[in-house]
Amino acid sequence: MLIAALPPVAKQQGSPRIVAPMVPMGANVGEPNNKVMQTAILKDALNALMTIDTYGKVIPLPYEYKAKI
Amino acid sequence: MKLTVVEGLQSEIYVPITPPPVFTPFTKDLKECTVALVSAAGIHMKSQKPFNLAGDFTFREIPGDTPSSELMVTHGGYDNTDVNKDINCMFPIDRLRELAKEGFIKAVAPVHIGFMGGGGNVKKFQEETGPQIAEVLKREGVDVAVLTAG
Secondary structure, X not given: OEEOOOHHHHHHOOOOEEEEEEOOOOXXXXXXXXXXXXXXXXXXXXXXXXXXXXXXXXXXXXXXXXXXX | OOOOOOOOOXXXXXXXXXXXXXXXXXXXOHHHOXXXXXXXEOEEEOOOOOOOOOOOOOEEEEEOOOOHHHEEEOOOOOOOHHHHHOHXXXXXXXXXXXXXXXXXXXXXXXXXXXXXXXXXXXXXXXXXXXXXXXXXHHHOOOOEEEEEOO
């Protein structure tokens, strides 16, 4: 199961199972020190194992983090 | 419209080729699964050899009980600011331990894997590094690998 910040790239590279929260590259599992968001993303990623039944599926996850650059 | 066909004409632009599909059905209950983290984000232990920023197809085995404070990142292909603040935002080792404690999964794997993606020798990754990592995970009885990359 891949947690991707760039889902089109992950799909193109052949990843069989992808979840995609709305996060920047470098914080794929969510905001730093945000335990609630990280736990939710990780749990949803694991739960998606049971719902993804075909190759190359991308499941968007409803969590958003924008890095302050 | 008639298409012009020129034999032997090749594009000068390299285009990525999606590899053939690999899909293993998931048949277990999550509560019975041992879960490993595999990250292309350049994660390794502070005591391990850092990755070569110019390109590196090697990987590091990270023992399952490694404290998150013992981990660091060597990767020049993305902004490391967030992951330097909290390794869990790319390598959710503390979160995974909490899920095991809660009974959401059976166990944290005895070993995790870190490597540096984002280029380098892709052929080596595909033909050597990838299969070697898969062997380690099989050897350690891992049911599920959660990857962070891309």
